[in-house]
Amino acid sequence: MVHPGVLPRRVIGELEDVAGPHRVVTDPELLVGSLVDWTGRWKGSSPMMLRPRLTSEVAGHLGVLNHHGVPVQFQGGNTGMVGGSVPMGGEVLVSLRDVAGIEEVDERSGQMVVAAGTTLAEVQQTALQSGWRYPVDLGARDTATIGGTVATNAGGVHVLRDGMTRAQVLGLEAVLADGRIMESLRGLDKDNTGYHLPSLFTGSEGTLGAITRIRLRLLPPHDEEAVAMLGFTGLDAAIEAVGQLRRHTDVQAIEIMLEDVLELVVDHLGVSLPLSRAWPVVLLVEAAGTAGVVDRLASVVHDGSDPAEVVVASDRAGRHRLWAHRDAHSVAISTLGVPTKLDVTVPQGRVAAFIGEVREAAVTDGASQAWIFGHAGDGNLHVNLTGPEPAGLADRILHLVVDAGGSVSAEHGIGRDKVDWLGACRGPGELQVFRMVKDALDPTGRLNPGVLFG
Ligand SMILES: Cc1cc2nc3c(=O)[nH]c(=O)nc-3n(C[C@H](O)[C@H](O)[C@H](O)COP(=O)(O)OP(=O)(O)OC[C@H]3O[C@@H](n4cnc5c(N)ncnc54)[C@H](O)[C@@H]3O)c2cc1C
Incomplete structure (x- = not known):
């Protein structure tokens, strides 16, 4: 080479x-x-x-x-x-x-063909202007490219109801290691003619080729949206509420925020918390659907959970004001220094215990701090570690994840950071096939060396 x-x-x-x-x-x-x-x-x-x-x-x-x-x-x-x-x-x-630009919006079938470098925000806006909706959403929407979100099979805040990026990819075009072009952009809703190559490239993290164009599935728009911020006195009550809120079809996001990180966030944003006081646990719940969603969200919250305080916003500015607290989590933590980032899933029933175990591990470690937040609706927690030497604590936490039957990468991918942990979540048979696929498409190992494979 x-x-x-x-x-x-x-x-x-x-x-x-x-x-x-x-x-x-x-x-x-x-x-x-x-x-x-x-x-x-x-x-x-x-x-x-x-x-x-x-x-x-x-x-x-x-x-x-x-x-x-x-x-x-x-x-x-x-x-x-x-x-x-x-x-x-x-x-x-x-x-x-x-390699950017919206190539085609098929308003009749609710599909869009878009070049890989287009930002996620532009895809979302174009979908809305065309009377449709692209459901994947995440804090980096203005900078992340649609190609990057496909390459990483990005998750985000709406996985609970609409699935991850792979669920939205109907077709794609990729350039292979030797420059050949693989086009699979037909976009038929039903097409069982062999391997679904777009699914293989989705989440391949640039190890199999360059994704250049994508055909996306769009979803019908919502009539109304509402966001509620719920304060809880403790973790158990909040996690119990997550279980109840998940049952309602209007609910499309349930995010968990803890008091210590929220303190950093309000400092960073220079705003005050929309609640009357700081609560140990805060859930941000987004509901969307047909007309009447605000009333339905209010009754879902009161029937299905037992929050100490609730604030609801239905107008656009109010919803954004509530979401800003969640969106600013990563940036606010980064003001403390460069964090080590863990992005894990644990089974829903283990979320409260896992948060407790992580906090305990950080106390035992003494030197590092663990900042936790995430997509509570699908058991996906982001654990950010700050301090002089967080590597040991990171290892201990990832062991806790594996012991809990979770995943060491919920949505960010393996990259180079989690390569050593891939074998803890995937069996030998799976890893063999990973290697066979990689060798077939990139025989000299020149694409994204060190990513996914050590
Ligand atoms: C504030 C913030 C919030 C975030 N929130 C979330 C979240 O909620 N959920 C989530 O899943 N992620 C989240 N992320 C992570 C990140 O935004 C996603 O991983 C996103 O999908 C990366 O897109 P990108 O265009 O920036 O890709 P890059 O960072 O440039 O690349 C990511 C990987 O994809 C490969 N790649 C990129 N484009 C292509 C292409 N066209 N063809 C082949 N390979 C390619 C790269 O080689 C690399 O391996 C967040 C990031 C930030 C900064």
């Missing part, structure tokens, strides 16, 4: 010939922002970033790199949390951000 740092001028010339010299960025000042990930934990290096705009240009660039045996790192919006988006071994960075 050729190291890109010693790429002969001739190879650079071939890359420039594909889409023009301005699509080959070598100025270190222009590269620097793309070499560090969003968390600040992963700092890589690369001699060059390629910025193709079209599938044919991606194919041309990958063809040249394949011919010369050069390793490649794919990048979308660079908001990934597991060290999978930056070139840690000096790979050539291939940014898919400029």
Whole structure:
């Protein structure tokens, strides 16, 4: 395999010939922002970033790199949390951000074909303007690309009702390691003609090819939305409420926020909590559906849970004000330094006990602090660790997850960060097939080296 740092001028010339010299960025000042990930934990290096705009240009660039045996790192919006988006071994960075734009909205069937570099926010807005809705939503919506969300099978706040990204992907186009194009964009609702390749590429974290176009399933829009913030005196009551709230079809998000992180959030935002006082546990519940959702949410909350205090917002500004507290969690924690991020799922029945165990482990550790929040509706907790040496505490917490029958990566993926833990969640037979798929599609192991496979 050729190291890109010693790429002969001739190879650079071939890359420039594909889409023009301005699509080959070598100025270190222009590269620097793309070499560090969003968390600040992963700092890589690369001699060059390629910025193709079209599938044919991606194919041309990958063809040249394949011919010369050069390793490649794919990048979308660079908001990934597991060290999978930056070139840690000096790979050539291939940014898919400029392969952007909404190509087609089929208003009749509720489908959209979109280029990979389009932001999630633009996809959501276009869907709404077309009388439909794209259900995947997460805090990084303005920067994360739709290609990145497909590559990581992103989850977000609406998984409870609408599923993860894979559930929305009807088809996709990808450029393979050698520059060949695989198009599977038909988008029939029913099509049992062999392997569903879009599902294979969804969640493959750039290890099988570059995703360039995607056909998305859209859902009918809601008539009304409402958000409630519920204060609880303790974890058990809050988790009991989650179990009750999950039964209602209007409820599409249940997020858990704890007092210590909320304190950081209100400081960071410079606002006061919308509740009359700080509660040990706060749930943010979003409901959406046909007209009358506000009344239904109010009765669901009162019948199905026992909160100490409730605030409901139905107008857009009020809903955003409540959501802002949840959206700011990651940023507020980052003000304490670069956190170690764990993104885990535990079975619903174990959530309260698990939070208690994590807190206990942090107290025993003494040096590090554990900040917990997440998507309580699907048992997905984000545990952020700050302090001088959080690695030992991180290991202890991941052991707790495995012992609880959970997953060490709920929605962020494996990246490079969780590679050592993959075997704790997947059996030997599964891992063998992972390897066979990887070897078949990337026989020389040049795509995103170190991601998913150690
Ligand atoms: C504030 C904040 C909140 C977040 N909340 C959530 C959340 O609720 N749920 C959630 O799941 N994630 C969340 N994330 C993580 C992140 O936004 C997602 O992982 C997102 O899907 C990454 O998209 P991206 O375009 O930034 O991809 P990148 O970070 O650039 O890349 C992520 C991975 O995908 C690969 N990749 C990117 N684009 C392509 C492509 N076109 N073809 C092939 N491979 C590609 C990269 O090589 C890398 O391995 C959050 C992040 C932030 C900063």
